[in-house]
Amino acid sequence: xxxxxxxxxxxxxxxxxxxxxxxxxxxxxxxxxxxxxxxxxxxxxxxxxxxxxxxxxxxxxxxxxxxxxxxxxxxxxxxxxxxxxxxxxxxxxxxxxxxxxxxxxxxxxxxxxxxxxxxxxxxxxxxxxxxxxxxxxxxxx
Amino acid sequence: xxxxxxxxxxxxxxxxxxxxxxxxxxxxxxxxxxxxxxxxxxxxxxxxxxxxxxxxxxxxxxxxxxxxxxxxxxxxxxxxxxxxxxxxxxxxxxxxxxxxxxxxxxxxxxxxxxxxxxxxxxxxxxxxxxxxxxxxxxxxxxxxxxxxxxxxxxxxxxxxxxxxxxxxxxxxxxxxxxxxxxxxxxxxxxxxxxxxxxxxxxxxxxxxxxxxxxxxxxxxxxxxxxxxxxxxxxxxxxxxxxxxxxxxxxxxxxxxxxxxxxxxxxxxxxxxxxxxxxxxxxxxxxxxxxxxxxxxxxxxxxxxxxxxxxxxxxxxxxxxxxxxxxxxxxxxxxxxxxxxxxxxxxxxxxxxxxxxxxxxxxxxxxxxxxxxxxxxxxxxxxxxxxxxxxxxxxxxxxx
Ligand SMILES: Cc1ncc(COP(=O)(O)O)c(C=O)c1O
Numbered sequence: 001x002x003x004x005x006x007x008x009x010x011x012x013x014x015x016x017x018x019x020x021x022x023x024x025x026x027x028x029x030x031x032x033x034x035x036x037x038x039x040x041x042x043x044x045x046x047x048x049x050x051x052x053x054x055x056x057x058x059x060x061x062x063x064x065x066x067x068x069x070x071x072x073x074x075x076x077x078x079x080x081x082x083x084x085x086x087x088x089x090x091x092x093x094x095x096x097x098x099x100x101x102x103x104x105x106x107x108x109x110x111x112x113x114x115x116x117x118x119x120x121x122x123x124x125x126x127x128x129x130x131x132x133x134x135x136x137x138x139x140x141x
Numbered sequence: 142x143x144x145x146x147x148x149x150x151x152x153x154x155x156x157x158x159x160x161x162x163x164x165x166x167x168x169x170x171x172x173x174x175x176x177x178x179x180x181x182x183x184x185x186x187x188x189x190x191x192x193x194x195x196x197x198x199x200x201x202x203x204x205x206x207x208x209x210x211x212x213x214x215x216x217x218x219x220x221x222x223x224x225x226x227x228x229x230x231x232x233x234x235x236x237x238x239x240x241x242x243x244x245x246x247x248x249x250x251x252x253x254x255x256x257x258x259x260x261x262x263x264x265x266x267x268x269x270x271x272x273x274x275x276x277x278x279x280x281x282x283x284x285x286x287x288x289x290x291x292x293x294x295x296x297x298x299x300x301x302x303x304x305x306x307x308x309x310x311x312x313x314x315x316x317x318x319x320x321x322x323x324x325x326x327x328x329x330x331x332x333x334x335x336x337x338x339x340x341x342x343x344x345x346x347x348x349x350x351x352x353x354x355x356x357x358x359x360x361x362x363x364x365x366x367x368x369x370x371x372x373x374x375x376x377x378x379x380x381x382x383x384x385x386x387x388x389x390x391x392x393x394x395x396x397x398x399x400x401x402x403x404x405x406x407x408x409x410x411x412x413x414x415x416x417x418x419x420x421x422x423x424x425x426x427x428x429x430x431x432x433x434x435x436x437x438x439x440x441x442x443x444x445x446x447x448x449x450x451x452x453x454x455x456x457x458x459x460x461x462x463x464x465x466x467x468x469x470x471x472x473x474x475x476x477x478x479x480x481x482x483x484x485x486x487x488x489x490x491x492x493x494x495x496x497x498x499x500x501x502x503x504x505x506x507x508x509x510x511x512x513x514x515x516x517x518x519x520x521x522x523x524x525x526x527x528x529x530x531x532x533x534x535x536x537x538x539x540x
């Protein structure tokens with residue numbers, strides 16, 4: 001993917017984020033995710049059904065990287081089983097942290113493949129998955 | 142003006158618009174600190190040799206300089222601290238913890254800095270005092286009417302920033318103090334943002350406690366001041382015990398403390414900080430606060446005028462008096478704007494500026510903040526405006 005393409009995907013997800021909004025029905029688990037050093041701050045709402053992520057919503061104020069990655073990743077995770085979701089999250093973390101990862105598993109989220117070059121923005125790119133990881137970990141226990 | 146006094150300004154083409162966070166330091170402040178280490182390093186109040194006597198003298202001279210700078214009645218009303226945060230904590234936990242009781246009310250605003258909010262929250266947990274908010278008027282300022290509307294016969298403390306760090310509004314301290322004292326309320330003033338930009342005279346304003354930091358007034362970090370009226374300071378319980386603050390102690394546990402202010406400065410103090418503070422006050426006095434204030438206000442008006450002409454900029458404080466401007470580029474998160482401006486070496490602050498309750502006041506929690514100082518120029522503002530004008534490119538630049 002070239003840079004123009006990446007930028008277009010990021011901006012599209014920033015201007016029209018998927019899954020943004022506070023859910024209007026019950027049954028969601030809510031968690032807040034924020035970056036202590038910067039100012040991103042979102043609430044994440046997850047609806048689980050048996051072992052599956054049925055829906056995700058989020059609301060809050062955050063930067064272009066945090067909002068777009070929340071949009072892209074939340075969209076990828078809806079419909080997945082908890083185990084599948086955790087696998088995607090693990091691969092995404094590894095990509096951001098320059099570890100080994102399976103590119104094919106990450107789809108649009110590959111737009112952040114160079115994020116490791118900007119250490120200060122890693123926390124923005126992981127705002128969503130750090131939050132949702134906590135919810136999924138709790139479910140497993 | 143006076144840019145030549147700052148190595149950092151001479152040596153780089155950085156545009157420094159984050160003076161609300163900390164100011165740059167003139168060479169004279171650096172030199173005063175170096176001189177202490179190069180020529181007369183020693184502890185204070187301990188040695189009978191020349192350097193120690195000299196430094197002890199300079200240390201106490203600084204107290205007098207601070208006293209005059211803020212118009213206090215006596216230099217024993219000046220306590221050196223680490224900064225505004227420590228001063229405000231000492232006021233809350235050293236004084237009010239022992240002078241308030243359950244149900245007593247403390248008035249602040251939603252615009253206060255964390256250091257003027259959290260100590261009161263903790264006090265509320267600890268002893269059951271109640272923290273209440275003075276409603277802000279439509280310019281997000283404190284009016285006397287609004288203050289009076291929330292005073293009850295249980296109100297014991299009003300604690301306000303002189304100038305807020307979010308929108309830079311300047312509160313009428315003298316008038317507020319009069320209202321407080323008419324109701325037997327003690328008035329605490331957080332002067333962190335105002336001390337280098339606005340004229341302060343604690344005697345004329347009649348404030349009970351005042352707090353500020355050296356690093357926001359062209360001085361070093363790690364040094365600040367707590368002012369308290371003598372009768373109040375006398376009643377303040379030290380939060381630290383150790384050397385330099387006790388007169389006598391015996392094996393059986395008997396302690397006799399020194400007088401104020403020494404008893405409130407346990408341990409070896411930040412001597413280089415005090416000497417740096419002394420120099421920055423001299424520096425400000427040399428230029429003159431009146432001149433600084435007039436210049437900064439004219440810069441601020443210039444900036445607001447220019448920003449107003451950009452229809453994609455939302456300004457949050459068009460009319461407030463201080464040297465701070467808060468704005469956002471429409472559709473762009475403040476941090477992204479800050480990262481974009483940094484590409485042009487323009488330093489601004491993005492965020493909620495430690496005043497996390499402002500979300501309930503503006504429609505957004507986070508803004509871009511330009512906080513001006515006398516060394517900023519119209520040319521720097523023109524550069525900012527130009528970069529903002531080109532901000533259509535922001536995503537190409539930061540993504
Ligand atoms: C209004 C206000 N109060 C208090 C403080 C805290 O000052 P310090 O961090 O120097 O203790 C600040 C600093 O940002 C401030 O702007």
